[in-house]
Amino acid sequence: MRGPLQWVLWDVKDTLLKVRRSVGEQYCKEAERVGLSLSPAEVDAAFRLAYRNCSAQYPNYGLAQGLDGRLWWMRVVQDTFSRCRVHDPTLLNTMAQNLYQNFCNAENWEVFPDSKKALEGCSSLGLKMGVVSNFDRRLEGILQVCGLLTHFNFLVTSEEAGVAKPNPAIFEQALQKCGVPATNVAHIGDHYVYDYLTSRAMGIQGYLVDRQNKHLHSDIHPKHRLSSLDELLVQLPPLMH
Template sequence: MRSSLRWVLWDIKDTLLKVRVSVGEQYCKEARRVGLHLSPVEVDAAFRQVYQQYSRGYPNYGIAQGLNGETWWTKVVRDTLTRCRVEDPALQNTVANNLYHNFCTADNWEVFPDSKKALESCSSLGLKLGVVSNFDARLEQILHACELRSYFSFLITSEEAHVAKPSPAIFEKALQTCGVPAGSVVHVGDHYVKDYLASQSVGIHGLLIDRHNKHSQADIPAERRLRSLEELPSRLQEHLD
C-alpha cells in the first residue's frame, strides 16, 4: 500500500455482521406464527437448494429479469416452503412477507465484537468509509438498526447498482463516488473472489478478513490477510501520510 490512503470500503455480511441464527431456525420461527411446525434441518436443506437455484437463474435479485429484492426473496421463501410440503399460497406469502421485513431489525443480526471499534479507529485516522455490498435495498435500514449506518459516507448495494461483485463495475461505481484514485482506497471483505480479487482487479487494495483461517491461497500476502478487525487500524496506519 502507498501512503495516500483516503477511503476504506467495506463488505457487510460476514465482515461486519452476521445472521444471528440459521435460516432454518428463522423460517421455522415465522412459520410457527401462522400455525406451521417445520424442521429447521429440513428447511435449511430446502433453502440451500432453492437459494442456489435462484442465484444461478436470477442473479443479483433478478434485476435483469424484472424482479427486485423483495419479489426475489418472496419467491425463494415460497419455493423453500413448497419443498417442505407447505403449499397454501396465503400461508407462504404471509411467512415470506414477515421474514422480509423482520430481517430489517437488529434482532436477526449480530454485529461482530471487533466491528465498531475498527470503524471508529478508521475514522479517527482521518479515513472516510463506504460500503460495497451484494445486498438488497434493506441494507440501509439494517445498518441503522444495528447502529452502524453513521460510520459510512455512502452505501452501494448490488440491487440498487444493478451490478454485483465480483464484477469490477460495482467497484468502479464506488471509486467514482470516492473521487480518488484506486490506489488511495482499501476494501475489506470476507470473500476471496468477490472481495479480495475483485477489488484488486480495479487497483483497490484488497484486504481479506479471515476469522476462521479458511483461506490458504498462496497468492494472499500475509499483510493482506486479517485474523480480526482489531488488526486493521495498525495495518492501515503504517501506510498513511
Template sequence: MQSALRWVLWDVKDTLLKVRFSVGEQYCREAELMGLSFKPVEVNSAFRQTYKIYSNKYPNYGIAQGLNGHSWWTAVVQDTFSLCGVQDPALLKTLSHNLYHNFSNAQNWEVFNDSKKVLEDCSSLGLKLGVVSNFDKRLETILKSCDLLSHFSFLITSEESGAAKPSSLIFEQALQKCGVPSAQVAHVGDHYINDYLASRSIGIHGFLLDRDNKYNQSDIPKEHRLSSLEELPSRLQEQMD
C-alpha cells in the first residue's frame, strides 16, 4: 500500500517563474544608465562565457572555496562587462552592485500564469509546500516580491544548504524539514537531471515540468511528465487516494 502524500517540494526558476528579459537585455539597460551602449547579443555571449567558467571553477557560488552568492555574482557581472571592454574598476563595481540588487525585484521576474493557482490548489488538497532550489540567498526576497513566499513552509537554497541539486544532500535536508519519509513527498521541477532523476533517486515522487516538450526520454513515464502545472493537482490527488 502506497504512503499518502503530505508535501510537495518545488523548484523555482523556470518552474514557477522566469527571468523577464534576457540577461543581455537587462545588463544593457543597466549599462545605459551609466552612459554605456552595448548590444544584448554581445553581452549575452560574454555572460555565457563567464558564467560557464565560474560554474565550473566555483560551483554552487564557490561556497567550498570561501565565496558566497554575492561575491560570486559580483565577479561574474564584472568579468562579463570586462569582456565587453569596460575597464574602469569603479564603473564595474557600480554595475555589479546595481544588477545584483535589481535581480531581487519582481520587475525582473515573470511568474508563470499557472503558478499561483496551482500552489493554492495544492494547499487546498491539504499538502504542505516547500522550496528546494539551486539559487542564492536572494530567493526569499524574490518570492516575496512576486507574491509567492506565503505559500511555502520553508525554503532551501543551494547557497545556504552548501549542496546543489542533483546532490541528494539538499533533498535530504528538505526531507528533514518535512519530517516524513520520501514516499510521502513529491517534487516538481523543469530539469531532467537536477529535478526529476535526483528526486526519484531517493524515493521522492518526482514530476518533470516540460512546458516546451524538450524531453523525450523513454524512461520518463507519461504520468511523471507535466506540460503545464495545471496537470499537477490531479496527479497528486491520485497519490493521495
C-alpha cells in the first residue's frame, strides 16, 4: 500500500535544465578561440559518435577502468575533434580542458521556466527533495550557479555513486539517504526507462516528464505523464493523504 509522500527525487538534465546551445555550437565556439573554423553540424555528428563509443567502451565515466568524469569527458571532446580532422595534441588537450570547465558555467545551461515553481511548490507541501542523476561531480556546482542547489537535501550522481541508472542500486543509495520506504518517495525524470520504469519497479512513485509528448501511446498512466512540471503540483497534493 502506498504511504504518505515525504520525499521527491529529481533527475536534472532535460528535466530541470538543459544545455542552452547545441554541443556543435559550443564546441565550435571553443575551437574558434584556438584559431579553428569548424561546422557545428559536423561537430554535432562527430560528438554523437564519440559519446556513443565512449559510453559503450567506458560506461559510467570509465570508473571501472580507472577513469573519472573529467578524464572521460576529455576523451569524448578529443575524439569529437579528431573526427573533424583536428589532430594537434596540444590543441585537443587545451580545448578538452576548457570545455570541461565551461560546462560548469551558468551561461551554458538553461533552467526550464517551470522548474523553480515546481521545486518551490514541493517545498511548500513540506516535501524534502534529493537528486538522482547520471551526471559527473560537476553537478553540484552547476545546480549552484543555476540557483537550484538550495532546494535539495542531497545529490546522488552516477560518478560519485559508482553506478548509473537504470541500475536500481543508484536509487537504493538515494532511498538510504531518504530514510523512508520507497512507497513514501516520488521520482521525477524525463527518461522512460532510466527514470520512469526503473523507479516504479522499485515501488517509488515515478513520474515521466514528457515535454515533447513523445509517450502518449506507451503504457504510462495519464496521471504519471507530465507535459509540464506545472502539472506535478496538481498530482502531488492528493498523494499527501
